[in-house]
Structure formats: C-alpha cells, structure tokens
Amino acid sequence: MTVQTIEKKAEFIAPDAYPQMIGKQNGVRALQTLQSEHVAMKARAAMEAHAPMLRDAILDHVEALEEAGTDLAQTFAIAHEIRNFAENAGMATAGRVAEILCRYMDEMERVKKAPEPAIVGLHVAAIARAARAEEDDAKMGEMVAGQLNALVSRRLAEAGAR
Amino acid sequence: MSGGFEYLKALIVEDNSHMRALLRALLNSVGITDIAEAAQGQAAIEALRLRRPDLVLTDLAMKPMDGLEFTRYVRNDQNSPNPFIPIIMITGHTEKHRVEAARDAGVTELLAKPITASNLFSRIAEIVERPRAFVRCDSYFGPDRRRHRTEGYGGPWRRAEDMEDVDVR
Numbered sequence: 001m002t003v004q005t006i007e008k009k010a011e012f013i014a015p016d017a018y019p020q021m022i023g024k025q026n027g028v029r030a031l032q033t034l035q036s037e038h039v040a041m042k043a044r045a046a047m048e049a050h051a052p053m054l055r056d057a058i059l060d061h062v063e064a065l066e067e068a069g070t071d072l073a074q075t076f077a078i079a080h081e082i083r084n085f086a087e088n089a090g091m092a093t094a095g096r097v098a099e100i101l102c103r104y105m106d107e108m109e110r111v112k113k114a115p116e117p118a119i120v121g122l123h124v125a126a127i128a129r130a131a132r133a134e135e136d137d138a139k140m141g142e143m144v145a146g147q148l149n150a151l152v153s154r155r156l157a158e159a160g161a162r
Numbered sequence: 163m164s165g166g167f168e169y170l171k172a173l174i175v176e177d178n179s180h181m182r183a184l185l186r187a188l189l190n191s192v193g194i195t196d197i198a199e200a201a202q203g204q205a206a207i208e209a210l211r212l213r214r215p216d217l218v219l220t221d222l223a224m225k226p227m228d229g230l231e232f233t234r235y236v237r238n239d240q241n242s243p244n245p246f247i248p249i250i251m252i253t254g255h256t257e258k259h260r261v262e263a264a265r266d267a268g269v270t271e272l273l274a275k276p277i278t279a280s281n282l283f284s285r286i287a288e289i290v291e292r293p294r295a296f297v298r299c300d301s302y303f304g305p306d307r308r309r310h311r312t313e314g315y316g317g318p319w320r321r322a323e324d325m326e327d328v329d330v331r
Contacts, residue, residue, distance in 0.1 A: 010299035012306075018246040020293055021216045022166060027290050030166025033192050034283045034290075043279035046187035050180070057180045080223075084254040085181060087276040095276060106257070 054089035058082060062131045065124055075120060076105045093130035093141025097123055097148060104152045107161040119155060123148060167193040171213060174199045175206040175220035185219055188279055203227025207235060210243055222253035230267045237268035237304045246296060248289045252277060268304025
C-alpha cells in the first residue's frame with residue numbers, strides 16, 4: 001500500500017521574530033509581580049471590593065430570570081450570566097445551580113427536545129432562594145446543587161442526552 | 163513587589179460592565195493602568211486602532227460582533243494594527259466545540275468564567291514566559307495550536323494533519 005501525504009506549506013514564525021508583549025528584561029520583573037504575595041493580596045482586595053456591586057447585579061438578573069417565565073432563550077441567557085459571575089459576587093450556590101440549569105438546557109437543545117418547565121422552574125426557584133439568602137450556606141448549597149444535578153442527569157439520560 | 167507592566171496597554175472587550183470593572187481592577191493590581199474598554203467587537207476594533215494595546219482580554223458572546231469574529235479580524239484583516247497581539251478569551255461557554263472555535267479563530271489563551279485572579283495572572287504569565295510561535299497557512303493565521311512543540315524537531319509526525327499547522331521544511 002502506498003501512503004501519500006499532501007504537504008501543505010505553512011510558515012512558522014518564531015517568538016523572537018515578532019514583537020513581544022513584554023521584552024525579556026521586563027519579563028522577569030513581570031513574572032515576579034504576577035507571583036508576588038503583595039499582588040495576590042491586592043487582587044483579593046479588588047475582588048472583595050467588587051463583590052457588593054456584583055451581588056446587586058446578580059439580584060437584578062434573578063428578578064429578570066423570574067420574569068422570563070416561559071421564554072426559554074431568555075431564561076438560558078440570564079442563567080448563563082448568573083453562572084458567569086455569581087461566584088465572584090460571593091454567591092457560589094446560585095452560580096452552581098445556574099450552571100446545572102445551563103447544562104440541562106444546552107443538552108436538551110442538543111438532542112432537540114424541549115426542557116421540562118417543572119425542571120427549569122425548580123432551578124429558577126433554587127437560584128432565587130440562594131441569591132436572596134443573607135449568607136451563602138455552603139453545606140446547604142452543596143446539598144441542593146447535588147440533588148438538582150442528580151435530577152438533571154437522570155432526566156438527560158431519559159431524554160437520550162449525556 | 164510590582165513592576166514590569168508600567169508601559170503595558172491593555173484592551174478589555176466585554177459587554178457586561180461589571181465584568182469590565184472587575185477585570186480592570188485585577189489588571190490594576192499588577193500595575194497595568196493604561197486600559198481601554200469596549201462593549202463589543204466593532205468598538206474594540208476602533209479602540210485597537212486608536213489605543214494600540216499590547217494585550218487584549220475579550221469575552222466570547224457579544225453582539226453584534228462577538229469575540230471570535232473580533233479575533234479573526236485581529237489575526238487576518240489587512241487593516242489590523244497588530245496581528246500578533248496576545249488575546250485572552252474569557253468565556254463561560256467552555257463546551258468542546260466552542261473551545262475549538264476559539265482556538266481556530268486564533269486566541270492565545272482561554273480563561274473560563276467565573277474568573278479568579280490567579281487564573282487570569284497565570285494566563286498572562288504564560289504569555290510572558292512562553293510566548294507562542296505563530297503559524298501562517300492557507301486556512302489559519304495565529305498562535306501555534308500545538309503547545310508542546312520541540313524546537314528543532316524534524317519529524318516523524320504522528321498524523322499527516324500535523325503538517326497543516328507546522329512548518330516542516
């Protein structure tokens with residue numbers, strides 16, 4: 001058997017043949033900066049300082065999520081936003097449940113089946129409850145997310161999705 | 163400890179104003195203060211032209227021009243001010259086909275939401291410490307999509323398709 005390969009010419013441009021973001025001299029200092037404890041502390045403080053603003057934004061999203069009702073495209077878009085930065089707002093449980101809802105809706109769309117309104121509703125209610133709680137109860141959140149995840153996995157298997 | 167980033171200019175492309183503010187604050191914490199912002203791809207092209215950034219952080223899902231289209235413009239358009247600029251794509255859409263689409267558009271690094279400071283900094287460190295070679299062929303221009311290329315390696319190649327991505331002359 002003769003194996004024939006068609007060689008496609010490609011130009012390979014080495015890193016030292018184009019301008020770098022940071023030159024070699026500054027590169028060492030830049031790496032030290034990125035790894036320094038002082039910078040890590042500043043970054044942590046910056047994240048914490050932004051958390052209240054992010055919390056308010058998540059609560060606005062939660063209201064919009066509840067108002068989305070049967071509009072599934074809107075529900076998915078808002079749940080995705082919540083999933084994207086709820087954890088940065090200190091609302092890990094809301095983010096985790098939103099992630100499960102997104103996975104459910106994404107997979108159902110992939111197998112071309114409509115998501116069950118009751119499943120969507122359960123997730124929306126859990127997101128709202130977690131987001132409006134005074135404090136993010138990690139243990140309770142883990143339990144709720146675990147149960148919803150199991151339910152979604154079961155329903156997806158029944159629907160022929162992953 | 164700070165330094166190394168004093169002269170670096172960054173561009174944040176993100177439709178969520180809260181995320182833009184958070185990213186700006188994180189960049190500030192390493193000493194990057196010259197930061198332009200855009201809420202979607204079209205505005206980012208304008209900012210790219212006017213501000214000439216050295217680093218781009220971009221979201222994927224934006225309207226009307228998303229992060230993939232914006233990246234393709236940066237890498238391939240003849241009017242692009244810097245086709246080699248490092249692009250970190252920040253996205254909550256981490257499904258395999260979307261990751262592959264980002265890679266094929268020419269992003270340098272991918273960062274999953276929710277973001278953490280350490281993840282963002284590790285992507286920037288990767289760009290500083292291990293700058294990627296670029297590949298130009300008929301169907302692609304951008305960072306080498308195979309990360310572990312051995313310098314001076316002349317084959318044999320494991321797959322015939324390897325030759326599409328890497329110069330084997």
